[in-house]
Amino acid sequence: MNDPGGAAVAxxxxxxxxxxxxxxxxxxxxxxxxxxxxxxxxxxxxxxxxLKVLLGLIQLTAGTVTIDGRPxxxxxxxxxxxxxxRVFDSDLPIRGRDLVQLGVDGHRLGLPWKRxxxxxxxxxxxxxxSYAAAPVGxxxxxxxxxxxxxxxxxxxxxLLLLDEPLLSLDPASQQSVTSLVDGYCRAHGTTMVLVTxxxxxxxxxxDRVLYVAGGRWAAGSPDKVMTTETLSSLYGSRIDVIRxxxxxxxxxxxxxxxxxxxxxxxxxxHVSAGYQGDPARRERS
Amino acid sequence: xxxxxxxxxxxxxxxxLAAALVSIAAGLISPFVVTRGMSFAVxxxxxxxxxxxxxxxxxxxxxxxxxxxxxxxxxxxxATLGARPRERDSAIGAILAFGMGMGILLLGFYQGYATxxxxxxxxxxxxxxxxxxxxxxxxxxxxxxVMGIWYRPMLFASIDPxxxxxxxxxxxxxxxxxxxxxxLTVTGAAQVVGTxxxxxxxxTPGAAAQRLTASPLAVAGLSVFFAIAAxxxxxxxxxxxxxxxxxxxxxxxxFAIYVAARAAxxxxxxxxxx
Numbered sequence: 001m002n003d004p005g006g007a008a009v010a011x012x013x014x015x016x017x018x019x020x021x022x023x024x025x026x027x028x029x030x031x032x033x034x035x036x037x038x039x040x041x042x043x044x045x046x047x048x049x050x051l052k053v054l055l056g057l058i059q060l061t062a063g064t065v066t067i068d069g070r071p072x073x074x075x076x077x078x079x080x081x082x083x084x085x086r087v088f089d090s091d092l093p094i095r096g097r098d099l100v101q102l103g104v105d106g107h108r109l110g111l112p113w114k115r116x117x118x119x120x121x122x123x124x125x126x127x128x129x130s131y132a133a134a135p136v137g138x139x140x141x142x143x144x145x146x147x148x149x150x151x152x153x154x155x156x157x158x159l160l161l162l163d164e165p166l167l168s169l170d171p172a173s174q175q176s177v178t179s180l181v182d183g184y185c186r187a188h189g190t191t192m193v194l195v196t197x198x199x200x201x202x203x204x205x206x207d208r209v210l211y212v213a214g215g216r217w218a219a220g221s222p223d224k225v226m227t228t229e230t231l232s233s234l235y236g237s238r239i240d241v242i243r244x245x246x247x248x249x250x251x252x253x254x255x256x257x258x259x260x261x262x263x264x265x266x267x268x269x270h271v272s273a274g275y276q277g278d279p280a281r282r283e284r285s
Numbered sequence: 286x287x288x289x290x291x292x293x294x295x296x297x298x299x300x301x302l303a304a305a306l307v308s309i310a311a312g313l314i315s316p317f318v319v320t321r322g323m324s325f326a327v328x329x330x331x332x333x334x335x336x337x338x339x340x341x342x343x344x345x346x347x348x349x350x351x352x353x354x355x356x357x358x359x360x361x362x363x364a365t366l367g368a369r370p371r372e373r374d375s376a377i378g379a380i381l382a383f384g385m386g387m388g389i390l391l392l393g394f395y396q397g398y399a400t401x402x403x404x405x406x407x408x409x410x411x412x413x414x415x416x417x418x419x420x421x422x423x424x425x426x427x428x429x430x431v432m433g434i435w436y437r438p439m440l441f442a443s444i445d446p447x448x449x450x451x452x453x454x455x456x457x458x459x460x461x462x463x464x465x466x467x468x469l470t471v472t473g474a475a476q477v478v479g480t481x482x483x484x485x486x487x488x489t490p491g492a493a494a495q496r497l498t499a500s501p502l503a504v505a506g507l508s509v510f511f512a513i514a515a516x517x518x519x520x521x522x523x524x525x526x527x528x529x530x531x532x533x534x535x536x537x538x539x540f541a542i543y544v545a546a547r548a549a550x551x552x553x554x555x556x557x558x559x
Contacts (some may be wrong), residue, residue: 030537030549047371054297055451057450057451074453075451075452075454076453079451080451081451082448083445083447083448083451086445086447088444090319090383091495091496092499093316093320093494093495093499093501093504094444094499095499095500098447098499098500098501099444102437102440102441102444102445102449104453105437106437106438106440106441106454107438107449107452108437108438108447108452109434109435109437109438110434110436110437111433111436111437111502112436112437112440112501112502113502118525131402132386133498134499136499137499142432148448150406151448173346223523226505242303256433
């Protein structure tokens, strides 16, 4: 597992520490082109940090990371990034269209007077034509999120990084955002890495799960990773994964409660994991 | 003295020109001050331009250069001590209080000119020499050029810093550049309205413009227009009422525009929604 080969994203013994505090260690992971990976774990497990590593904003403490075989470069046009949703103030002087346009040329010098066909196409792709001219701050959370996705897609990325794309959205908006992203990635063969702490709404659109907790990690199909055994070893404490009909419920101290739907399609039948020896010794010292 | 006579005088023409240039600079940065939540930084920088001006008067008999050095030093201090927004305000408060105290001390040494303090605090553009006017012109031009070049990435970084950073915008360095431009603008605006009233040119126009439209370019245009209307309008009115300082009219016009914009804003912006 040393050659990144044709992987869209490849991590080799990737380790990140803040000071001496490990965030995650010896992470080995390949994400194939067109694959969709969900990154799960409790708050502070380094999920967002992983996206920032892929964006080239944070350097690994040890190990390597490549995107399409090359080290990440800051501001790469190949990557579309949806940061965790922030509320736009109602008097923010910017319209939906401007926001999307910034995704195309916001990093370029000059005045923001241009209006590109790329931005128009992205707005069309998320069905936001009817409210793209409105001030962003006056739109609903779901509408804002669609425009932000259009912004991320406007550069026609090959890799889409989504940080909690469904957070604070109502179920209907969650559904529409999920199918929007799913449809786009399918149509364009776009690779997707999606950070979430709730797996339920995205089970239908992901191939694989990377679960990070307590400096350790496990990767594989949702069925293999979301089990009592795997999660208990990750957390180093008793975690119960209960399957009720089509749902998987994760209950335990430190894990919060996640719901995971057991349906969906899976790829690969094994779990790879990054912990050795007695997990209880390495955790909660 | 009639208005027509005054308008033919070089000192009045220079004052109007300097006020217009300073207003263009202030109008351009004003929306960013509002969006980035940096009103207190403007206040802090301008208060300390007072300290700089007092020092400048004492050392070289030149308040403009003193104010420029003062506000640049403050911008650098704010950048180093207050990198994060929350600690920024407290850092500015700490620097501001100390700096004002030093300013009063310095001014105490400057004998014979009790009006000096008033002029620095409340502005006196007619007392500015030809050479100092040139400095103001240069300051205004620098700000206009810098903002013209970096407007778009600055907008991106102000509105959505996280995404901007991921797209390769040097958010941190643009923040420094903005502080620098702010310092230059404050120095210029302080000559027109005084260090205490810089806010009326560096904050109010942008705040008013944002109430009326959400188009970034229209906001910039309106903000510049409002700043010029207030500064030059105030100067013109002061030609008629020579016993009152121009700053009174400038701040009044600026405030009137703001109130009108707040009143008209909601309806206008709602119409934009469609």
